[in-house]
Amino acid sequence: GENVEQHPSTLSVQEGDSAVIKCTYSDSASNYFPWYKQELGKGPQLIIDIRSNVGEKKDQRIAVTLNKTAKHFSLHITETQPEDSAVYFCAATPGGMFSGGYNKLIFGAGTRLAVHP
């Protein structure tokens, strides 16, 4: 089955620096890759996603890149701010979205990002 590995498990940066979180997946049929931000005691919030027909997507300070050949995708946060501190999760869709009824997500283990003022 699909396996998603996420690195690093913890990341500490100074305010204003960039942060990069990387994920690899095993199922070459996966075609949807969301990123979630989870603050303490709350549910995950979808912050950006990318589909397999796109190599890069950007939304203000957040960007995601996808390398289908290498089966890895990354989250880039520029000009980090203290409010970016949270746990970030990547996910992938085994078998591809809408393929054979599969529409579930397999999550990475998460990255705890700390942005220091």
Added chain:
Amino acid sequence: DGGITQSPKYLFRKEGQNVTLSCEQNLNHDAMYWYRQDPGQGLRLIYYSQIVNDFQKGDIAEGYSVSREKKESFPLTVTSAQKNPTAFYLCASRSQGAYEQYFGPGTRLTVT
């Protein structure tokens, strides 16, 4: 005010008791999901439902049961057969034909 609600936020139970967690959405989404989150781990899928009166087991369904009698509701029962029930439980939903899954605020269940 649209969204996904889960109640209660905190739940305490004695070992050997069944407990039901509530999940309601007013987004008119067809698909609903239950995930379990343990410290230091990613979310793992327990059950999912694509339409009313239909649901499928996820990766860790043992010791859990669900029902989907209404489109807006997808309650999860944690039975006494679940060996390690203490966890943070998250409900999510998705619109038919869309990719995005949206999560509720979660219920933290503690069993002693």
